[in-house]
Every structure is written in structure tokens, then in C-alpha cells.
Amino acid sequence: MGAATKAPRGRMDKRQAILAAAFAEFAARGYAQAGVDEVAAAAGVAKATVYNHFGDKETLLREAIAASAEQATAKNLAAVERLVDTGGDLRPVLEDVGLRLIQCYCDEDSWALRRLLYAELAHLPDLLEIVQVRAAERVQRALADRLARLALAGRLGVTDPDAAVEHLSALLTGPLEARARWGTRRLPVKEMREVAAAAVDAFLTLYGRK
Amino acid sequence: MGAATKAPRGRMDKRQAILAAAFAEFAARGYAQAGVDEVAAAAGVAKATVYNHFGDKETLLREAIAASAEQATAKNLAAVERLVDTGGDLRPVLEDVGLRLIQCYCDEDSWALRRLLYAELAHLPDLLEIVQVRAAERVQRALADRLARLALAGRLGVTDPDAAVEHLSALLTGPLEARARWGTRRLPVKEMREVAAAAVDAFLTLYGRK
DNA sequence: ATGTTTTTAGACTCATGAGTCTAGTTCTGA
DNA sequence: TCAGAACTAGACTCATGAGTCTAAAAACAT
Numbered sequence: 001m002g003a004a005t006k007a008p009r010g011r012m013d014k015r016q017a018i019l020a021a022a023f024a025e026f027a028a029r030g031y032a033q034a035g036v037d038e039v040a041a042a043a044g045v046a047k048a049t050v051y052n053h054f055g056d057k058e059t060l061l062r063e064a065i066a067a068s069a070e071q072a073t074a075k076n077l078a079a080v081e082r083l084v085d086t087g088g089d090l091r092p093v094l095e096d097v098g099l100r101l102i103q104c105y106c107d108e109d110s111w112a113l114r115r116l117l118y119a120e121l122a123h124l125p126d127l128l129e130i131v132q133v134r135a136a137e138r139v140q141r142a143l144a145d146r147l148a149r150l151a152l153a154g155r156l157g158v159t160d161p162d163a164a165v166e167h168l169s170a171l172l173t174g175p176l177e178a179r180a181r182w183g184t185r186r187l188p189v190k191e192m193r194e195v196a197a198a199a200v201d202a203f204l205t206l207y208g209r210k
Numbered sequence: 211m212g213a214a215t216k217a218p219r220g221r222m223d224k225r226q227a228i229l230a231a232a233f234a235e236f237a238a239r240g241y242a243q244a245g246v247d248e249v250a251a252a253a254g255v256a257k258a259t260v261y262n263h264f265g266d267k268e269t270l271l272r273e274a275i276a277a278s279a280e281q282a283t284a285k286n287l288a289a290v291e292r293l294v295d296t297g298g299d300l301r302p303v304l305e306d307v308g309l310r311l312i313q314c315y316c317d318e319d320s321w322a323l324r325r326l327l328y329a330e331l332a333h334l335p336d337l338l339e340i341v342q343v344r345a346a347e348r349v350q351r352a353l354a355d356r357l358a359r360l361a362l363a364g365r366l367g368v369t370d371p372d373a374a375v376e377h378l379s380a381l382l383t384g385p386l387e388a389r390a391r392w393g394t395r396r397l398p399v400k401e402m403r404e405v406a407a408a409a410v411d412a413f414l415t416l417y418g419r420k
Numbered sequence: 421a422t423g424t425t426t427t428t429a430g431a432c433t434c435a436t437g438a439g440t441c442t443a444g445t446t447c448t449g450a
Numbered sequence: 451t452c453a454g455a456a457c458t459a460g461a462c463t464c465a466t467g468a469g470t471c472t473a474a475a476a477a478c479a480t
Binding site: 031115170 | 240241324330331333335338384393
């Protein structure tokens, strides 16, 4: 009973359907342009039900974003999990993890989430905390932990894991904005693999075992 | 007479004032939430004048974004101009240019422009071309040109200037999103300098003269 | 079985804001 | 000096969409 956000009202299946529909609608049209009627219709639910569950449009947006961020984080963490010391060459492992992280980043919902975040940040500043706490920071930490372990095992020349994560994720995701045209172009896997390979190559030059 | 976007109507000073006010209003509240009345008031102009100049709200957004992108590009290009071979050590020159590019990136208007772009990309896809053609690509090209020159002069180990630019800008701007909390936190210059130094350090490790 | 909660369709209120219109005023150029 | 364009204040129309309400139906709990 510690959390203040507890006590979800109404039936859970409806709630989920509404959240999914809401995220899709908000992502497609933006907060202001999105219509609660459309959300209800897409969720197969009456408009009053939406209001029974979430109270108002703004709360609906927050909850939809939070849920989406949660999903995105889960995928990202699953990718980071695979960064383990197999005993063999590190490069292919890093490339595999890099590719998976890139795939998370380029996911349709992931672009939509970032778009929404950017779009509404100006008048709903608390969205940042929701997403940052639930998603970005957790992934960064998990990745830093893994790099620290590899460094401790003498497999990497990393002294500051946070700085290394900053560089690695910059190298991985930096090139994607332009290449994917800010989410309007679908990257072929081949191209993702190239970016991952280039990023890992640079990373190993910077942080490879000395 | 080649461009289709020619024939600006009305007095120029009013037009500029409207564009500036419009960008501020759109940036602060988003396209849908922004009010044409507010723009007119902020520009010190009657609403009818706004419509006389731009016809409708959507056109106003496009023109405001285009103008802002133009300004941002000018600043970025000015920074890139400073990347010249002084004969001395390259590192301080790169750090200076890096810092200036970071300052452009962290400019209030620059964050606002990216926010708007992300926000409205979903329903106004042609905004991308406006900004990409006017801003992003031109800066990238200019930077690649400079790197190519330095490489040719034997000052850098760059073989593919475009790839080098991709890495350099990733290293420079990648860490900024998180550190500046997506534009909601003002970065102290000290921190910008750190990021620039770290980026240049990595860049020189990757592309320094062999 | 029966009382409580949730859902439903759809009509309804009400605030907001884009875009128009009018009639009078100021610029500007020839 | 004067005609035509650009500007002004402010009232006006009209579409849109958030949020409410109602009375009836399903779903659920015990």
C-alpha cells in the first residue's frame, strides 16, 4: 500500500485494451489531436468506461505512456541480459547485444514513445520522470553493471562503466535518428547490423582489453 | 522565380514578428494547443494580419519551422567553419568546434525545434524534408568536407568522412539527451566542455593520425 | 437468488479556437 | 495628393471534442 498510484478501478481486461488503444491513438495523432471517442471505439468499449477507469484524458495519457515504457524497458533489459562472458571472443557477443538494442530502439512503439515524450514534455514535464525512471535509467544501469563485470574479469579496459555506457549507447543509437529519418523510415536489418558492427568496432578500439 | 514558395505577402517586418512569435508559441504549447490569437497578440499584430500573411495555421507552422531551422543551420555552420588546420595540435581545435556544436544543440530554440519536429512528424511528414534538407544534411556535409580536408593533409586517419562524421556527432550529441533531460535541464558550460573533451578524445583515438 | 459494481449506447452541455467579416485607419508608392 | 494595399479591433460563425448524464444490460460476488 505504499504506492499512491494503486487501486485500479474496473475490470482488468478492459483496462488493458483501453491502454493499448490509447497509446496507439496518442502515438498516431498526438495528445491534443487524439479523441477519447476514438480510443473507446478502438478498445471496443464505451466512452464512459474509459472515464470510469482513468478519470480524464491527461491521466489516460500518463498511464498509457507508463505502460508502454514498461514494455520497452523489458525488451531492452532482455537484450542486455545476453551480454555475458562466454569465454570466447567478446566481439560477436557485443554485436549481438548491440543489434538487439538497436532493434528495440527502432521498434515502431519505441519511436512512438519518444515522439510522444518529446511532444508533450513542454506542458507535462512529469512525463520525463515516468519514462526516465521506468526505462532509460534502468537500462543504462543494467548495461553498466555488465560492462563492470567484464572489466573486472579483465575482458575490457573499462575504468568508468557509466562513461563507457554513455559512449556505447551514443555510438549505437546516435546514427539511427538520421538513418531512420526520425522514425519515418523502416531500417532494414542489414543496415542495423552495419551500425552495430561499426559501433562495437569503435567501442572495442576505445575500451578493448589493453 | 524557380521556387514555388515565393511571393510573400504583406510587410516584411510584420511577417518576421509573426514568425518569431509563432515559433515561440508552437514551441511552448505544441501545434494543436497553440492559439493563433496568442501568436497575433505576441507579435503585436491583428489576427487578420496573420491570416493575410500565411493563410492558415498549418502554413504558419511550416514557415515558422523552416525559418527556425534556417537560423539553427547558420549557427551550426559557423561552428563548423572554425575547423581549420592551424598547423598546431588538432585536439584543442576539435574541442572548440565540438563545444560550439554542443552549444548549438543545447540552445533553447534548438530543443524546441526538435520537440516540434518529433511532435508533429506523425501528421505532417513533410516537415522532415523541410528540416532535414535545410539543416541536418547541410551541417553534416560541411563537417564531412572539413574532415576530408584534414585527412588529405595527413592530420587525421579518416578514410570515410561520412562515417567519421556519424561517429563524431554521435559522440558529441548522444550524451546530451540524457544529461540535459531532453531539453528540460540547462547544461552548465563546464559539463558541455566535459562532453566535448570526452568526445574528441574518443574521436582522436579512433581517427587520430596513424 | 439477489444486491452491487461495471458496462453500454447515445444524447447532451459547454468551452475552445480556427477562420471570416466589417468598417474604419494607416502605409506606401507614383 | 490620392488610390490601393495592408493593417486594426472586435464581433461573429461554426465545427470539434472533453466530460456528464441517464436508464437499461451485463458481470460479478456471496
